[in-house]
Amino acid sequence: IQWRFAIEETIGSVQHEYALKFKELIESRSQGAIEVTIYPYGTLGTSDQITELVDMGVIQFAMASPGHLGKLIPEVQVFLLHFVFSDDEEINNQVLNDNPELRRTFDELYARKRLKLLSIYSEGWQVWTTKKAIRTPEDFSGVKMRVMTSPLLLAAYAAYGASPTPLPYSEVYSALQLNMIDGQENPVFAIQEMSFYEVTDWMIFAKQSPFITTSVTNLEFFQGLPSEQQELVLETVDELNGYILEVQREFNRDRLKLIQENKPGLNIVPDLTAEQREAFRDASQSVRQQFVELAGPEGQRLLDELIRAIKSAEAKRAQ
Ligand code: 6CS
Incomplete structure (x- = not known):
């Protein structure tokens, strides 16, 4: 079985790290029965085109950032408002992950567009x-x-x-x-x-504002998966929530040093x-x-x- 995962960023990015970890966990937990192929930005087109490919079922998984997805689902633009989030990233992470009310509403809004929302996370401050x-x-x-x-x-x-x-x-x-x-x-x-x-x-x-993104899958594809594979996907993305917060912090810290070195x-x-x-x-x-x-x-x-x-x-x- 082959699952395709498209990201809106290049190799070495936060989204790439997310997709790599997703691949690693899915492949090892399925004992190699499922193979995940990652498509970095540039291989399949713009964010809008990637979302369209998920919708058509050409690829199964993708990142869909509210910064672009707002044209399709206007409500996700709540994540783009300035000075709504806390200055404390832990708090934002907690609210994005553990609020059943927000989650239920977004699940429904995504489902109306034939997408299954998997996770919502921040990639760091804009x-x-x-x-x-x-x-x-x-x-x-x-x-x-x-x-x-x-x-x-x-x-x-x-x-x-x-x-x-x-x-x-x-x-x-x-x-x-x-x-x-x-x-x-x-x-x-x-x-x-x-x-x-x-x-x-x-x-x-x-x-x-933080840069918030969401990971998604094609709803029909997900609903057609055997229940143990659905579970596998859900528990994997759940686990990735804590992991990606650490990754983005480290990336944003280290890359600032690189920028300063390259352009004093x-x-x-x-x-x-x-x-x-x-x-x-x-x-x-x-x-x-x-x-x-x-x-x-x-x-x-x-x-x-x-x-x-x-x-x-x-x-x-x-x-
Ligand atoms: O600015 C953008 O369009 C993009 N920025 C990031 C960090 N990720 C994806 C998004 O499309």
């Missing part, structure tokens, strides 16, 4: 790399900021006064190089492996001040209403539940 310093929303004025292709991201950056430009991942480097865009956001490991730092001068950590002249703003973040937080508030307009009442419920779950996990942690 970090801005830009051609000029950004410390206040005003600094974004007129900045052509590349965003992923989900419509909510246009609203998120328009709220800061930027000119958001949606592009597929594969086009970001050359768009920066040709000055068609002035900046982009991605986790550190991605900035390193896609070399975005080579064609920008500033790297700014605002902790405005890069200006790094490791943390905006609390006051500076507050200005972005304030400017981002109106986007929540735009999210609800895009995602409807289900979206509103998801947003309320996400905020409630994060606040409650933070309160528990503080005790």
